[in-house]
């Protein structure tokens with residue numbers, strides 16, 4: 170029997186009793202211990218909201234490269250705006266050397282934040298960075314903000330379930346995520362008209378960095394795969410209105426490895442269809458407040474990892490995965 174990624178229905182947790190919530194939390198605990206990936210339905214996010222952003226993103230990525238480059242940040246290290254092919258290799262964050270990932274992406278964050286020193290002074294501006302929006306398509310920024318806010322709400326509920334699943338008070342994560350620095354990446358994997366280099370994928374083997382990644386993918390050739398504990402790669406299938414959820418390194422560290430931040434990748438489409446296969450995914454990387462200290466929830470003396478600050482950990486990963494030549 171091939172292993173598949175479990176589907177978890179969130180509706181009982183979002184609308185039901187405390188017992189319903191605990192039952193859903195128990196399912197999350199089981200799958201995060203085994204594979205660190207699941208898909209969710211009953212999440213309350215409308216297909217119309219998802220498709221609005223997908224349509225805008227597809228319209229943007231279909232533009233000529235010189236137009237798209239107008240939405241690139243002048244400082245290549247700033248995680249905002251358009252990024253062309255050749256800029257990133259995700260595997261490098263896990264110390265594996267590969268050619269650049271065969272993807273373009275659009276990197277964005279929160280659209281607005283309070284005029285308070287936490288956001289505007291000291292380290293604040295390193296993480297609260299204005300988004301860049303192109304002239305075309307109109308309404309791109311608005312669609313992205315709506316999506317960001319809807320998933321922000323969903324991620325708050327999911328972090329309550331996460332706390333319950335780990336046997337912590339339901340509010341455990343609240344003051345660590347109330348000023349979160351979540352980023353969205355619109356990943357666009359273009360048609361492949363020349364053969365990839367050896368070892369080159371749409372996205373190389375990697376783990377994600379933060380708490381939960383909530384991903385809206387696309388079931389087309391050249392999709393997402395996750396590695397099982399026995400080393401086998403399995404396809405992660407989704408419907409248009411389900412999301413794939415996986416845990417990131419910070420949550421794995423927080424749980425002292427009880428949960429697994431699992432290795433995944435996006436493979437190339439088969440040769441026979443590569444020249445006409447493109448794919449778009451929307452990844453919401455839920456990431457704690459920049460000054461949240463991630464300390465293993467483990468008995469004293471048993472922690473496998475030293476404490477780390479949320480913001481510093483992500484900066485390090487961005488630095489490791491950015492190709493020097495770019």
Ligand SMILES: O=C(O)CCC(=O)C(=O)O
Nearest residue numbers: 356372386393435450452
């Ligand atoms: O495009 C996908 O399906 C996954 C992308 C991914 O894993 C990432 O951007 O971290």
Ligand SMILES: [Fe+2]
Nearest residue numbers: 375376377433
């Ligand atoms: Fe990923």
